[in-house]
Each structure stands twice: as C-alpha cells, then as structure tokens.
Amino acid sequence: MDEKFTKPYDPRATEARIYTEWEKSGHFAPKKDGEPFAMMMPPPNATGVLHIGHALGLTLEDILIRYKRMRGYAALWLPGTDHAAIATQAKVEKEINKKEGKHRHDLGREELLKRIGVFVKESRAIIEKQIRVLGASCDWSREAFTLDAARRSAVNTLFKRMSEAGLIYRGSRIINWDPRGQTTISDDEIVHEERPGKLYTLRYAKDFPIAIATTRPETKVGDVAVAVHPEDARYREFVGKEYDAVFCDVPIHIKIVADAAVDPAFGTGAVGVTPAHSYTDWEIADRHQLSHEVVVINELAKMAVSGRLKEKKTNEAREIVVEWLKAEGLLEKEEETLQNIATAERTGGVIEPLPKLQWFVDVNKEVPGRGKSLKQLMLEPVRSGQIRIIPEHFEKTYFHWLENLRDWCISRQIWYGQQVPVWYKGEEAVVGEEPASEGWVQDEDTLDTWFSSGAWTFSTLGWPEATEDLKKFHPTDVLETGYDILFFWVARMILMSEFALAEIPFRTVYLHGIIRDAEGRKISKSLGNNIDPVETVGKFGADALRMALVVGNTPGMDSRIDEEKIRGYSRFANKLWNIARFILEQSAQVGIRIRESAPGRSAESYYPSPTFPPELAGTREWKGLEVLTKDVTKDLDEFRMYVAAEKIYHYVWHELADKILEESKPILNAADQAARQSRAALLRALLGRALKLLHPFMPFITEEIYQSLPAKDAEFLMIANWPVI
C-alpha cells in the first residue's frame, strides 16, 4: 500500500499536481471519435476574480462534462472570458480616478483602452487560474475571449448580415440614458427603486381648461399634448383643441388628444405628454403624430431650455418650477406618493429617458427567408420543446419577457468594447469593413457586450468560417448558467443563433440559483460576506467545496452555503481516503487475482475491472451497488446532479463504510483463505465502482485513489469507462 494513505487526506498535496497531469494528458480536449457533446462555459467577466456563484456553475458544468466524457462522448467544454464592456470600463475608470484623480476624457480614448487592456489581461490570467483550481476539465486549447480577433470578426460579420437583412437600423429613439455613466443602457440593465416623491396637480396656465398630475413638473416645459381617456366625458369637449402657453419662461404648444393608455381614475385623468422624456409619452406621440423634437433635458441631466431653468439640474429645476407654479397660482394640489425610479444597475445613476441616435435590432420585422420575426424565432424553439429549460417554470418567465420585448438598443457610448462596424464619409455609410479609400470615419459607439456574447455558442467554434468544430459541435447540448441572466444572455443567444445559423444554440438550458450566505443574504461587496472560492479550496479542497455547492442545490432555487457544510464534505473526503486505505491494505494482505490483459482484449472485457471475479456479480453487496449505479446514471441523464451527489455520498459513508466494511472485518480476519480473497476482491471492486460514480463530483481525491489501485482499466479515472448497466 502507498505510504500516503497512512496520513489523513490532504487536498493541498494532491489537487494542483493532478490537475497538471490531466491537463498535460490532453484529455480535456474532446477525443476524435465518439458522439459529440458540447457545452460552452458562460464566460466570466474579465473584471477581476471569480465569486462563489461562478464556482457553482463551473462545478455543475464540470460534473456534466466529466460524466459525458466517461460515457464515451467526444466531450467539449469550451472556456472563455467576457470583456464586459461597461462593467470593465467603469471599474478601470474608477481605479484611475482614485489613484490619479483623472477622468476618461483626461486620458483620451487610446490611452484608456490601453489601460483597460492591461487590466483585462491580468484579470483573465487570474480567472483562468481560478477555474483550474476548481478542477474544471475544460479544453484550454480552444479558449476564447469575447473581444479577441476571431470573436471580433464574428461580430462584424453578424452586424453586417443583420444590417443587410434589414434587422439593424439606426434611429433617433427614446433610450435609457445614464447621466452618471454617460451612456445608453438596455432595459435589462435598469433596476427600479421605490422612493418617496410628490405628485403635483397643476395647470399650464390660468386659462388652460384641464389640470394634469405629474411627479416631474420640470419636464412639463417639454410637453406637446395633454392626453385624456377617449371615454372620459369630463374632457370630451376639449379633444382636438390646441393651446399656447408660456410655462416657466418656456413657450409651449399643447394639443388635447384622446388615448386609451390614460387611466381616467388616476390623478385628474389627464396626462401631460412629454414625448422626448418618457417612453409611454413617446408612444402616445407616435399614435397622434405629435412632435418628438421638443428635447428639454440634455445628457448631463440639465435643462436644455432658455429662461430661468436654463442649465439647471433636473432636481433644482423641479423646485424652481414648483415655486413658479405657486407664485402663479397654478398649483392645485401637492401629495406625498411613492414612485418607481429607474436607476442604472452599474452606476446607480437615475435614468433620464432621452431621444438619441442609436443602433437597434428590430425584433418584430420579418427575417428574410424565415418568414418570422426575431421575436418569434426566439419564442418558437422553447414553445415547441426543441429547447428545454430546467426548471421548466422558467419557460413561462421567458415567454412573459418576450411578450414585453422591445427593439434592442445595441449601441453604447463607451470606449471599451467592439466599435460599431460602420464607417461614414459625408452622407455615405459603409457597414462591415473599413473602405480602402481615405476619409472614412468609424462610428464612435461600441456594441452592447451581449451582442458579442449572444454569438458565444458559435463564435467560439469559428463561425463565420464553416469549421469542422462548428459542424460537429453546434447546436451545443447544454447551457448551464444562472437564472439571473436568462434574458440578458440566454435569450440573446437564441436570437443570434437563429439568425446566423437558422438553428438553436443549445438543446437544454440548466439554470442554477443564486448562492446566499448562511443567513440567506445575497452575497455583496457592501456586506462583506463573500466566500472566496480559491481561499475555500485552500482550506478544505476543491472536492469538498464542489460537494457543498452541489448537494441539495436544486435548479432555479437559491441556496445557502456556509463553512460548516464545506467542512462536512472535507471530512467525507477523509472518510473515503480511509476506506481506500483499509481496502487496499486488506487486498494487499490476502492477495487478489489480477487478470493480465491479453492482446486483443479491451479493458472493457474485464467487467467491471481487471480484478473483478465474475462470481461476485450475484452477491447482495454488488447488486446494491448496481442499483446505485443505475440511479446515479439516471439522475445525471436527467440533470439531477443534486440528488446524485447525495446518493453517492450516502452510499460511500453509510453503506460501504458503515455496513459492508464492518461486516467484512470478521471475514477478513478469519482463517478461510478463499473467503478472505473473495471478500477482498469484492471490496476492491466496490471501491473501484464507487470511485467512478463519485469522480464527476469529487474528481481530485477519486483520481488520486484510482492512481494507487493495483490494477486500473484506464490511464486516468477521468477517462475510464462509466459503468453502464
């Protein structure tokens, strides 16, 4: 028996070494033959370090890929990182500001990008190391980055083809402007906060016939209409009439329109319509051919009007307007209310809706050759079951989101990211590649990071080239990710893949929940309750962390983790270590037969291992393990990793150790040599099988023990055959 077994199991002495051996062996890459099984790693943001949520995802993915690899698939798990445009730029800008007191405009575009480039390179190196520490058996030879040359080329092509298909357009539309980040953001990057506010009831002028209610009186200088409900008898006589007024020094022209979007029961039942600074008002203006041009707030969230409001911040302007209303006797009511404020997720800035010239993806227009809109193409594969979402109820959430989906604004006014591939010269514009002639200027905006990561399932496989990988591995099989990016990412991947390849990006979507701390609180920087996966691995080992993350972690459900749970599984690792020690000791003592492999006989013919005497197949112990094998296999096939992990744990500790080993002691200590040998062989076979079943979950310790077995059926447990019954 190996000397190492005399000491308690120490993951620190084994994990790094084993990972290196695996990686060197080349078995992380899919083998040449066999049915393909592919999974893309959700690329972590290149903004620093991995958190415990990443560890959960990586563990689940690694369990799946290891299982499939052992089942004989050409298993591809492709790793990568995401440039995470806004998040990354914001982080680097913040650091520069803190250290040097400089802003991005002090540095200039080129210098800032250089600095971000350095930061991202470091971040990526850290992340790659962390992924290894967790034992992730991904194919590093195919590693991708959302902003490397191949991915840039894919995104350019995608942009060009979508433009040619008429699905990308540039237009002045109302967008979510983040004055703090000085950029547009998508609907999904907004978080709503409930804050106390005031609801003012006012008139534009003394002789104006209708009072309106608003929480933002300062925007009223941008009003072009008052909308009332068509059925509202109170105001019917005014519909169609037009009025002029001077509101707080600003001349305004107001038309009364009837629109069903107005709730007659709210406020006065009349809404001041500010098309340039409100989504719903923009739509009302559309329906009544009203002007969108009256812009009264600029990108710095200051008033873009003349008079006393000139250049005032919106909150200052509000006070001025209210004073003016009071002085003029136009304020009829002032009530306390709660209002939902839209804020930018990344910067916390209060969103100011503004019309701006932006690039959009049209989700309602028919895709040429498909006879359907992108929205429909996103909907159908999920509805038909071609794409399966686990847990199933997220399909409803997905449909609900799609129903409310608007055109996707894909341009961002930040510098880090892939620049919009459009070049202008005077009135001319060229999409795709920079023209050879001189005088062309590229669009200054960059693309939403999800435009690039939306192409992840195929840009990673070499698209637009018709590569072997693309042919073999797309559509991919499983996408494992957190439910919090179902809309951001999963939906966009379906859109992109349907457009670019006219096929689904993946067959199964497995959504894991959010990891919370022991008190059930979300992990956050401000709470300081982060559990650093690498630190934890250093303390308890990757195997223990993986088990703690996976056991009982049902898809779509949030889960809690604390050190006690992880410690429990590090004890389990030690338990397994001692089980191995005992069995190897006993088999060495009594001696068990190892059948020599003969030419022409494959390892599989030594079912289930070279030391397995066929007569043991009928024993109660072996049959019990066969049942477990069947169960675990079925659980993994049906994505119940959380159940499978627990079952094996329970088997190893409470069946194999507590019962079988204890029952074996008298037999092994008796005089009957044949009985002793037979029992030792049985234990040896049980151990071998248990190691295989446990390997996807606890890859390091199982591999380490496997390497000490007197007879192995493969070079590494990682590529040994999964027992199939």
Next chain:
RNA sequence: GGGCGGUUAGCUCAGUUGGUAGAGCACACCCCUCACACGGGUGGGGUCACAGGUUCAAGUCCUGUACCGCCCACCA
C-alpha cells in the same frame, strides 16, 4: 399592476411517474474497538402553512386563503 416561486424535524434543504415522511448539521447518551476521533454506536424530534376537493391512497394532483421571496412594468 402583471408574472413566477417558496411555506416539510431546532437550522439548512431533498422528496424524480401520488403508495405507511428523508438527509446533513445541531441535540442526548455511550465508546480513544487493530481504516478513519476529520471517527463509531444508540436515540429523541415532523397533524409536510391553512381550508376545501379528486382518489382505495395526497407532502406529491385540483381550487381557494395567508405569509415570505424573486422577476417584470415609468399610475403620469
């Protein structure tokens, strides 16, 4: 306002197609027995939120109620 979850042992959670309630931790008592004290043995503890219904049988299916949570949504 719309949608989606959750409510099972003191705590954290499982419970796959309906068939007499499970795990881990914690707790109580015993044991340093020659694989392991990072251990072993024994044991206590639940009217499965509530109210109806379907069924021979419901934690599991249906209806409703309460509480907790999440997501979406600019009643201005």
